[in-house]
Amino acid sequence: MTNILKRNNVTxxxxxxxxxxxxxxxxxxxxxWKRITPAxxxxxxxxxxxxxxxxxxxxxxxxxxxYSSLDGYAQDILEICKELHVxxxxxxxxxxxxxIGALASIREPAIFNKLIFIGPSASYLNEEGYxxxxxxxxxxxxxxxxDDDYFKWSKSMAPKIMGENxxxxxxxxxxxxxxxxxxxxAKDFARVTFLSDNRQDLPRIPVESLTLQCSEDIIAPLxxxxxIHENTPNNTLVxxxxxxxxxHMSEPEETxxxxxxxx
Amino acid sequence: xxxxxxxxxxxAKELKSDEASVSALxxxxxxxxxxxxxxxxxxxxxAEKILLRVFVNAVVDKNMxxxxxxxxxxxxxxxxxxxxxxxxKAMKVLESCCGSPxxxxxxx
Numbered sequence: 008m009t010n011i012l013k014r015n016n017v018t019x020x021x022x023x024x025x026x027x028x029x030x031x032x033x034x035x036x037x038x039x040w041k042r043i044t045p046a047x048x049x050x051x052x053x054x055x056x057x058x059x060x061x062x063x064x065x066x067x068x069x070x071x072x073x074y075s076s077l078d079g080y081a082q083d084i085l086e087i088c089k090e091l092h093v094x095x096x097x098x099x100x101x102x103x104x105x106x107i108g109a110l111a112s113i114r115e116p117a118i119f120n121k122l123i124f125i126g127p128s129a130s131y132l133n134e135e136g137y138x139x140x141x142x143x144x145x146x147x148x149x150x151x152x153x154d155d156d157y158f159k160w161s162k163s164m165a166p167k168i169m170g171e172n173x174x175x176x177x178x179x180x181x182x183x184x185x186x187x188x189x190x191x192x193a194k195d196f197a198r199v200t201f202l203s204d205n206r207q208d209l210p211r212i213p214v215e216s217l218t219l220q221c222s223e224d225i226i227a228p229l230x231x232x233x234x235i236h237e238n239t240p241n242n243t244l245v246x247x248x249x250x251x252x253x254x255h256m257s258e259p260e261e262t263x264x265x266x267x268x269x270x
Numbered sequence: 271x272x273x274x275x276x277x278x279x280x281x282a283k284e285l286k287s288d289e290a291s292v293s294a295l296x297x298x299x300x301x302x303x304x305x306x307x308x309x310x311x312x313x314x315x316x317a318e319k320i321l322l323r324v325f326v327n328a329v330v331d332k333n334m335x336x337x338x339x340x341x342x343x344x345x346x347x348x349x350x351x352x353x354x355x356x357x358x359k360a361m362k363v364l365e366s367c368c369g370s371p372x373x374x375x376x377x378x
Contacts, residue, residue: 032367033367034364034367035367102367144352144356145356145359145360147356148353148356148357148359148360149360149363149364151323151357151360152357152360152361152364153364155319224366225359225362225363225366226363226366226367251366252366252367253366253367
């Protein structure tokens, strides 16, 4: 039988009774949360994990069929929660994990009593009457870039490109995170992420939720956050001053404050 | 550059296209296109990859192959421009969600 906690490299910290579960986004691992988790450690039991293929997860557990949709990833979250007897927890998801958490919540409404979405998108593809932020050709380019392993060159060029940028330290840290992701699984995950359309799931989300939307985000533009807010029952939208797609890493204090205000 | 030509020809073979015509196409237009791509992406390896994809597309695109000289160059140029900016955006996107440091800016 699979050891679920080992499979997803589950780590548990914190001193509270209430549970807070953190689900990282595409290309990251649970390390992505390290700038905000200390703020919740006194009041919550913190559960962090790596998706299969990320961080220190067990890559041998990867199953192309299971993970061909976000449901497979939602199933893993539910299995982790079941294993740890989690109930009425706070879910915090970043990027694609927001919809994974939403799917898990729809399947098992008792597990989470609040969902917090950081940089969510219900669908990345532009359509008539819907702004997702990407044309089909642009999404294809993402897959091409990954297939061609442009990152290897980009990484070698990084110091030259970054120059004296004061964010270099953060960028290097982020790069390390990306490099801890299995490249082949990441390619599959990219396709599942950018081709998913969960707009029809939004009205079915059974619990209160918070959308944290960055003011400038190339991946999830303002219209996307607005769409989620308008189509999800009992959703609060907060537009952060933070720019980019990872406010929990770039602007942890603002992100923490917004989460605490919601809780 | 020879490696790149070989790669394009390999792709052309796989697609059962005319190897000689691909080489001719490449010889004629690649330098001009490459010059424009490298101005934007700044990185030789990435510029060559983009160029490769532009020519692979030219091989499979029947309409492009049947074009006259002027419209063929225009088509290649347009495709090259789209592919260049698409690639730059893709790298920026992956940089944003994965942290891999792509080019710092996208200059239009």
